[in-house]
Amino acid sequence: MDVRTGLFYLFSVVLLFAAFRVITARNPVYAALYLVLTFFRASGIWLLLRAEFPAITLVLVYVGAVMVLFLFVVMMLDIDVDALRAGFWKHFPIAASVGALIALEMAAVLMGGFRASEEPRALPGVAAAAQAGVQFSNTKELGKLLYSEYLYPLEIAAVLLLVAIIAAIALTLRHRKDSKQFDPAQAVRVRASDRLQVIKVAPTRPAAPPAAPDTPAAETK
Structure with missing residues (x-):
């Protein structure tokens, strides 16, 4: 086994583990982080296949933009995870059946590319190069x-x-009555004197002495 084959198996194992944890993690933030790891491992496999453009596109678009936005949305929203998992076991048989059907269809399509009798065909430009x-x-x-x-x-x-x-x-x-907006041009041209206003306040006076409380002896007299 050469280094390239070893890296392929390593990336594949980590990718499968991260993909499994995406659907089994209870915290949506952890699931999103495992999905980021899955994208990185898939990008590594693309690099091993000498497909640099799909690899860098996967990292820039999905990891750098989509998943970062998804993490911000998940962390800012108050998501009730227990309510989302309330009907998990109820719909699990149907979801498992659909997943198994999709896996069988993908296997039927992809198994043709792994047959030893068929030689892989290269693009004309790749073959000429x-x-x-x-x-x-x-x-x-x-x-x-x-x-x-x-x-x-x-x-x-x-x-x-x-x-x-x-x-x-x-x-x-767009201008809406129920939203607070400001003019960016005025915000740029603002000066320190416009933000701070000095108000002259009269000097404080000493507090008046408290009144003497009435004694019970004086009341009896």
Whole structure:
């Protein structure tokens, strides 16, 4: 067993353990952290397969953006975990049956790629680079393909994302009567004298002496 095979088995074992803990952890924060570990292990397997672009995309998009946002939402919201797990055992047989069916379908699809009789087919660019002895980069070839044959779909997707960003900002900054808003321009131009106001207060006077309490002897007289 070489180093690459050993790393593959190590990453796979950690990935399966982390994926199992995602669905068995009682705390949603721990489940999200185990999911982050699962994404990192999957990214390592992608790197072993020499697929740098999916590996770095998995880390940047899912770990760096989606999971961080999910952790913030989970930690800020008061989630009643007991209420969510109230009907777990009630729906467990149906969930287990659906999970087993999905596992069988995935096994039927993926087992064809692990047959020893079939040789793996490489991409034309990969095969040509291997025959020529040139170091091949799938990220570079993917960039060439995106900005040559798929340039217009890429530009359309970029415009749609830009419109979505502008719409989200417009919906957030719209004026509502029930929300408190401020003008960012005024906040930038504010001065220290506008924030602090010195008020002259008259000097304090000594407190008046307390009145003498009435004695019981005086009352009897």
